Amino acid sequence: MSDISVSAPKYLPAVTVDRWPLVIAAAVLLAGFLFITNAVDLRQGGLFLIGGALGATLYHGSFGFTGGWRRMVVEKRGRAMRAQMLMIGVAALAMIPLVAAGTIGGQAMVGAMAPVGVSVLLGAALFGLGMQLGGGCGSGTLFTVGGGSARMLVTLAFFIIGALIGTAHLPFWLEQPSLPAISLGAELGVGFALAATIAALALVALVTALIERRAHGNIEREPAPARQGWSWILYGPWPLVGAGLLLALFNIATLLLAGHPWSITYGFGLWGAKIAQGVGIDVASWEFWTWPAQAQALNSSVLADTVSVMDFGLVLGAALAAAIAGKFAPRAKLPLGSLLAAIVGGLLMGYGARLSFGCNIGALFSGIATGSLHGWLWFAAAFAGSFAGVWLRPVFGLDGLTRK
Numbered sequence: 001m002s003d004i005s006v007s008a009p010k011y012l013p014a015v016t017v018d019r020w021p022l023v024i025a026a027a028v029l030l031a032g033f034l035f036i037t038n039a040v041d042l043r044q045g046g047l048f049l050i051g052g053a054l055g056a057t058l059y060h061g062s063f064g065f066t067g068g069w070r071r072m073v074v075e076k077r078g079r080a081m082r083a084q085m086l087m088i089g090v091a092a093l094a095m096i097p098l099v100a101a102g103t104i105g106g107q108a109m110v111g112a113m114a115p116v117g118v119s120v121l122l123g124a125a126l127f128g129l130g131m132q133l134g135g136g137c138g139s140g141t142l143f144t145v146g147g148g149s150a151r152m153l154v155t156l157a158f159f160i161i162g163a164l165i166g167t168a169h170l171p172f173w174l175e176q177p178s179l180p181a182i183s184l185g186a187e188l189g190v191g192f193a194l195a196a197t198i199a200a201l202a203l204v205a206l207v208t209a210l211i212e213r214r215a216h217g218n219i220e221r222e223p224a225p226a227r228q229g230w231s232w233i234l235y236g237p238w239p240l241v242g243a244g245l246l247l248a249l250f251n252i253a254t255l256l257l258a259g260h261p262w263s264i265t266y267g268f269g270l271w272g273a274k275i276a277q278g279v280g281i282d283v284a285s286w287e288f289w290t291w292p293a294q295a296q297a298l299n300s301s302v303l304a305d306t307v308s309v310m311d312f313g314l315v316l317g318a319a320l321a322a323a324i325a326g327k328f329a330p331r332a333k334l335p336l337g338s339l340l341a342a343i344v345g346g347l348l349m350g351y352g353a354r355l356s357f358g359c360n361i362g363a364l365f366s367g368i369a370t371g372s373l374h375g376w377l378w379f380a381a382a383f384a385g386s387f388a389g390v391w392l393r394p395v396f397g398l399d400g401l402t403r404k
Contacts, residue, residue: 015235015326021148022323029316036303046257047306051313054250054262055143056321058314060236061243064140065360066131069386076215078208079222080240084365085201087244091369092197094252095261099370100185100193110260111185111370114357116377117178119170123355124363124378126348128385131360132393134159134345138264138359141349142311146318148328154342155349156268162350163265164272167288173355182373193371200376201368235325251366258306261366265353267308270297272350337397344396345389356381 029052037045057063068080098104099111114120131137134155136144141159144152184193209219222239225232232238251262273283277298283289289298302308322328334342353359356378358367364382367375393399 018323018328021328025320048309048313051310052317055314055317058143059318059321061238082205083240083244085205091248112366113181114374115178118176119173120356123352124381125385127352128382129389130345130348132389133341143318146315147322155346158346159350160272162347163269166351166354171287184371263362341396
């Protein structure tokens with residue numbers, strides 16, 4: 001008999017499901033699907049459910065950009081960023097050809113295209129700074145709200161206010177120096193666009209690996225499942241790579257069903273405009289809301305907006321996942337510094353997202369995955385802003401790494 005003892009793996013304790021939050025979240029998801037399908041159409045109901053699936057995936061995978069970027073800056077660990085690059089690359093393999101095709105089954109395929117200029121540069125930098133103070137990116141804000149975070153409710157409220165202010169100022173910023181929207185698929189052809197996109201994503205992943213190996217002498221591996229058997233699928237946590245691949249598939253499904261890729265923050269500006277209109281502010285006269293698509297959205301039910309229904313579904317999906325995992329735990333205690341950071345971070349993210357045509361999802365993920373050059377400018381500027389935000393966190397009583 002060997003005298004070498006092997007310790008048994010340490011698993012997380014058994015889960016106590018949060019029953020009432022589970023029942024309520026499941027009931028509202030089902031009722032929401034039926035109501036939206038009846039009020040609008042089955043396509044809109046389907047997008048609501050895809051939003052729910054995205055929310056559950058984000059929650060179980062803890063798949064946010066904020067923490068991953070902060071960990072790269074502070075700890076020199078790039079596992080999360082490599083998972084993000086893989087996610088975008090997998091989505092690009094399908095989405096760049098789909099957008100280049102123009103239409104699929106009579107449904108127009110439109111990429112997340114935007115001008116490449118000062119507006120994106122400034123807006124993305126502000127967003128990156130804000131997400132480190134606010135404690136989450138666009139998707140991260142929503143899935144943590146779904147998980148019961150009171151602090152992120154504050155971030156979301158001021159995210160909406162910032163996005164509304166951004167709609168007032170966007171026409172001015174669009175007058176600043178800029179190139180038009182540039183589609184790599186249209187400019188280079190699908191093959192070269194895919195090759196350039198995958199190569200650039202791989203280069204980012206390689207750089208993170210080199211920095212990590214230099215700092216630690218090794219590359220951090222994906223940890224083993226924290227629960228016995230297959231129970232981790234139901235209760236989480238999910239591996240980052242697996243969650244990223246699911247997010248890529250759901251983004252592809254969104255493009256096929258909605259005709260445009262996954263987006264988050266357009267809905268925030270629309271909600272803010274509708275609230276402002278409800279209290280007597282004449283937002284309909286603002287130039288942004290006189291543009292045909294924006295005017296139509298402002299004058300229609302919020303349930304007719306594809307981005308909004310997916311956002312609603314995302315929050316409910318995250319709440320459902322949190323309840324199943326026994327982690328739905330609303331917390332109301334907020335230190336003053338943390339509260340101020342949530343307010344400032346939310347305002348910066350909302351304003352920055354509007355100026356830069358999206359957040360980590362609509363501009364970075366969906367932008368790069370559909371071949372928009374502005375997605376790469378957004379990535380560079382937002383990471384620079386995020387870097388500054390990491391070192392500003394202690395000013396608000398937040399440490400440089402953990403979410404508070």
